[in-house]
Amino acid sequence: MKKYKESFKTILDRLHLSIKKNNLKNSKQREFVLKAIYDDGGHLSPEDIFAITRKTCKNSSVSSIYRILSFLEKEGFVSSIEVDKTGKRYEIASGLHHDHIICLECGRIEEFYNDEIEKLQIDVVGSYNAKLVGHDMLLYVVCEDCLKQ
Ligand SMILES: [Zn+2]
Ligand SMILES: [Zn+2]
Known part of the structure; x- marks a missing residue:
């Protein structure tokens, strides 16, 4: 399982604040969706x-899951990646x-972190006199x- 910077309890506290801020009713389903993603630690459809x-x-x-996910994404609780074909x-x-x-064949998702790539991106952006605030790198492969098949 993935190591998170926050406990689920902390995330839930933030969720309650954002529900209040958006004048929504508390719903157990919203919490269950967040918990399912948290506990899985992977990338769920x-x-x-x-x-x-x-x-x-x-x-x-x-x-209703779609609706909840778009709320959770808008509020910064989850992030999504576009997987070709399967959404x-x-x-x-x-x-x-x-x-x-x-x-692209089986939809398997691997995570990677590469210091050099991270640094290169900052350098590229720096050459435009800009400051990098985020990026999203997706490498599409046949695994x-x-x-072998
Ligand atoms: Zn594959
Ligand atoms: Zn990931």
Whole structure:
């Protein structure tokens, strides 16, 4: 499981604040969605999340999951990566920074962190006299297992 900078309790406290700020009602389903992503530590599709939350939330639906995910993303609790063909995958936004390698055949997602790449990006942006505030690097591959087939 992934190491997070924040405990789930801290994230939940922040969620309650942002629910208040947005004048929304507390919903257990929203918390279950966030917990499912937190506990998994990987990159989940809305359908994966639905399969987990339907066990505890009887009135859950895929469309409500989509709605919750877009709220959680807008409020900075989760981030998404676009996986070709199969749509978006979601992960906890407070994880340590990393980039992604995505297999276009099987959809497997690997995380990587490369100091040199991080530094190069800062250098590139610096040559435009700008300051880097974020980036999103997705490397699309055919993974080792898929190459063997
Ligand atoms: Zn693959
Ligand atoms: Zn990731």
